[in-house]
Amino acid sequence: MKLKLLLCFSLFTVLLSGCKNKEDNCKNDYLDFSQRDDQATGGIKMIPIKTPAGEFKVWTKRVGNNPKIKVLLLHGGPGVTHELYECFDGFFPNEGVEYIYYDQLGSYYSDQPNDTRLWTNERFVEEVEQVRIALGLNKDNFYLLGQSWGGILAMEYAFKYQNNLKGLIISNMMASAPEYNKYAEEVLGPKLPKEVFEQIKTFEKNKDYKNPKYADLLFKYYYTEHILRKPLNEWPEAVNRCFKHMNPNVYIYMQGPSEFGITGDATLKNWDVKDQLKTITVPTLVIGAKHDTMDPKHMEWMSKEVQNGRFLFCANGSHLSQYDDQKTYIPGVIKFLKDVDQNNFHPKK
Template sequence: MATYPGTEGEIALDVPQAGKPCKTWYKLVGDLNETLKSPIIALHGGPGSGHDYMVSLTELYEKREIPIVFYDQIGCGRSTHLPEKMGDEEFWTFELFIRELDNLIDHLSLRNTGFHLVGQSWGGMLAAAYAVKQPVGLKKIVLSSAPASMPLYNESCKRRLAELPPKTREILESHEIDHSGPEFKKASDVFMRTFVCHLDPVPEPVQRAWKNLKENPSAYSTMQGDSEFETVGTLKTWEGWKDAHKIEAETLLLNGRYDEVMDFVMEPWFRSIKKVKWVTLEKASHTIIWEDQPRFLNLCGDFLSDE
């Protein structure tokens, strides 16, 4: 793999409720002092997937010279892990992750230079929740396969389940089957390979993201639940679109034709955000950053280069 100018480091994060010192790991690709272009901050999904699968954004530095900041959100990857906070609904909140994002931006002194946010799935929800606050320095945001409404997302997943083979659907919809057992895991894999990432083989960085969720499920289990297709955690009633009229930043919406986040789950963003463009990629499901990589990167590059 090619090497690029940049830095890697850890930032102290003040989280009194954690009961121990916390840190955020980050990696900057590019040199902020040698460009007039505003950097991208990549917000990964999950919560808890880690930054690994977002690394394909590096091409935007290669071809467009846009610096990129990757980081692992608290609770996963190289940042502080908090398995003891499993199920702690007062700990795992949007406010926690927004505080972490603010801390990162201030550490890198991005308020004056400006920055963009590219958020995928949960990362897009976080980007929107942050943009609602109209933070100083935010220029543009990309919301990739980010639900505008979790009740609508649950409805979308029900429709996608109905498209699966009857036996698979029966297993996944059963409330009696052991979710940790091999039968459920096999059926769940069918859903993941159909509506989350249908590439064969699944790219290694995407596999790492899935592995992170299994190994460090505290945030994901508390906020989402124990499966991708049924939100039973604290996010289940979230309706981000209701505040989206407060978003001043120009916004690009992206989702896939075979996405678990179907069009009607993205539409409230389109209706609510003032300056917005929406493109559905015909070849992709949820992980469009890999499934239709050239078009995804071209769309993001064109959108973010036109400052």
């Protein structure tokens, strides 16, 4: 009897050891750069991009190894940086999610040509496709996550190249710039103190965007409510660094001089793809937030308009929900990635 018990105990110990070793091997594989051509640079690659204005290079950085889940991150702006996503470092590695930081052309860590011919949706879509090819991403592993302007770019990419995607995440972005402007003007603006809203509108009417008082009003009353819901002195260092690195030339040309809607002669002012959403068949997660600059009801509608959509609502979040509602945002993104990977994705209509 003692011998049988001893054998059973030994077998149980081996099984436990095997499970543990398997888990350790998975983590070791995730962290192993030894077989990669970017080991010497810590995962960083400067990828050549062909454009109508010549060849330039864009900055990318891969974190981790996962042959089945590779998430390319499209930052907002246009003209800000990958730094808005740096909080992912605290969550994705432990879940085995491979993710790729990427500064689009014109952004801080990439080349910054001064040529407005380059700042079009179509040209940026082709840039993303060139990045995809250079990184070896394909329909068996390629997830695209775009937030704000990055959400516009993600949608535009999917309209043309969704056959290359395994999954799509549209974060904090409506499918219509005119409806975004209307929401800012008719819903968010009136929530501001009346005198503040009137001052903001006066500055914009006079195109006095560089007036320090204009920026002060936006930061104090608007940004801390609808961009990132924390006092300015508590904003994460990565977010402050991102805004410090913003390229205003690209931003103003496409988005306009204000976060309070898309203003002036910005090229995105009339962008609207509501009628095209139904053509997206790839599994899609749409993320909206209660306090966002974007209408969360519109984004919930988007999740139903695409053919295989799911909606993630961040009740405590704003435009940068990955920071001010992490308890909802991060687990929701990870669940989507793993559900799609495990063929367990079910659209929620």
